[in-house]
Amino acid sequence: MTAMRAEPDDETMPTALSVAPLASAPLAPAVAAPAVVAFDPVPPEIVAAEARWWRGLVIGMAVGVPICALLWMGLVALALAVADPGWPVWPAVGMAAVVGMFAGCFLGGWAGVTACAEALDEAELHASRHR
DSSP states (O other): OOOOOOOTTOTTSOOTTTOOOSOOOOSSOOOOOOOOOOOOOOOHHHHHHHHHHHHHHHHHHHHHHHHHHHHHHHHHHHHHHHHOTTSOHHHHHHHHHHHHHHHHHHHHHHHHHHHHHHHHHHHHHHHHHTO
């Protein structure tokens, strides 16, 4: 078995002197001046629509939290009353109130945002036509 070896006079193999470097980079990179970016001002109709969107989120959460908390508290109290009347109800009702608050934040916020999303879409569409 013989190994293949490249002969120095073989023209198919490039020699170390005939190969050009792929890329060259300076040793010390040049420091570029910081770029100044100018932003377009946000149109007032988009600002107003976003304010309505946030207001809808907060109002939805404010309405959803007490409704869901009372709903969960009632469900847990009813389930405990039916299952075992001797069980301590108040710790479980307190836990249900906390779970209802989380559910109210999520569902109320979702409902408020969904109710105000169309106004935000319309404002963005109107602002994009006038650019």
